[in-house]
Amino acid sequence: MLALTIDIMTLFTDTLAAVMNESIIGKAQENGIVKINFHQIRDYTTNKQKQVDDYPYGGGMGMVMQAQPLYDCWRSICADAAERLHTIYMTPQGRVFKQEDAKRLKRDYERFIIVCGHYEGVDERFIEECVDEEISIGDFVLTGGELPALAIADSVCRLVPGVLADEDCFTDESHWNGLLEYPQYSRPLEWNGRKVPEVLLSGHHANIARWRRKQALKRTMQKRPDMFERFAPDKNDRKLIDEIMSEGEG
Numbered sequence: 001m002l003a004l005t006i007d008i009m010t011l012f013t014d015t016l017a018a019v020m021n022e023s024i025i026g027k028a029q030e031n032g033i034v035k036i037n038f039h040q041i042r043d044y045t046t047n048k049q050k051q052v053d054d055y056p057y058g059g060g061m062g063m064v065m066q067a068q069p070l071y072d073c074w075r076s077i078c079a080d081a082a083e084r085l086h087t088i089y090m091t092p093q094g095r096v097f098k099q100e101d102a103k104r105l106k107r108d109y110e111r112f113i114i115v116c117g118h119y120e121g122v123d124e125r126f127i128e129e130c131v132d133e134e135i136s137i138g139d140f141v142l143t144g145g146e147l148p149a150l151a152i153a154d155s156v157c158r159l160v161p162g163v164l165a166d167e168d169c170f171t172d173e174s175h176w177n178g179l180l181e182y183p184q185y186s187r188p189l190e191w192n193g194r195k196v197p198e199v200l201l202s203g204h205h206a207n208i209a210r211w212r213r214k215q216a217l218k219r220t221m222q223k224r225p226d227m228f229e230r231f232a233p234d235k236n237d238r239k240l241i242d243e244i245m246s247e248g249e250g
Contacts (some may be wrong), residue, residue: 003160005035006069006109007071007077011118012146013038019150028163036153039076041065044072053119055084062120070115070126075214077113085113087132088152090145091121094134101135102155114152116145135161138243140182182215216242221250 010016012091020030020036028034029130042050046054053063078084086109104114115131116123127134140192157163199211217240233241244250 001032002035003033003110003162004038004106004157006156007037007074007111007113008116008147008149008153009039009041009077009113010116010146011041011144013040015229017144020153024163025154025157028157028160033162034157034160039073040075041069041073042067043048044076044183049198056120060120064120065118065122065126066223067126067129071130071145074115074126074130081111085109087115087130089115089117089131089134090128090136090148090152091117091134092136094136096139097137097152097155099155102152102159103218105156106151106159109167109197113120114145114149116149118144143164147218153245178220178227179216180227182212182219196247210240213237214244217241218244218249 003175015041016038016094020026020038025034025036029036033211041052052069053065056062056064074087135148135152137151142148189196189201197211199207202208213236217228217237220231221241223245241250
């Protein structure tokens with residue numbers, strides 16, 4: 001039943017486990033659908049102080065994570081899997097992660113490794129020896145790779161059948177099909193003078209579907225014109241786009 005295993009190399013195993021063992025992903029692990037292993041890099045040091053970093057050659061600020069403990073941790077994981085596993089290093093120098101990458105990782109790998117850097121990064125020789133791809137979650141810098149690793153693991157795990165209640169839970173969401181998601185409403189019917197759109201109360205499924213598609217198109221046009229430029233509308237979408245433009249909302 002186990003469909004996906006993710007191994008995360010980190011200095012903060014308890015912190016990551018506290019997040020990923022809760023809520024939807026935690027339930028999926030309890031049900032044996034996915035498994036997330038957290039590996040403490042300090043366990044693979046050879047000194048009594050459990051030191052994993054040292055000063056950079058050439059001088060400069062900060063410390064650099066050493067290649068050897070990273071490599072020994074990585075090698076131990078691969079030995080357990082009886083194969084060399086696809087390895088991702090979280091770094092602001094990497095390619096920015098997209099929904100298509102989540103789909104690709106879920107499709108192509110039953111098990112993969114995420115490496116969390118810290119301090120000023122990791123020894124380049126470890127990257128050259130072990131890393132298959134470098135990924136970023138945006139053009140900004142954090143103190144470590146743990147938060148990005150959580151984001152990647154969560155985004156891939158939720159695509160595994162059985163993790164969410166229904167496939168529509170993610171196929172209707174933002175970024176799945178090149179559009180942002182339509183607006184969502186819940187009880188009460190009126191809140192702070194704002195009412196739920198009448199079409200959602202009609203019970204007419206075709207009209208509701210049409211309204212939602214139109215809203216998704218309009219939101220993408222307004223909020224993410226860069227996404228909309230890449231979107232390829234079909235004949236029905238073009239009619240909705242014409243309506244949006246005629247209403248002056250595009």
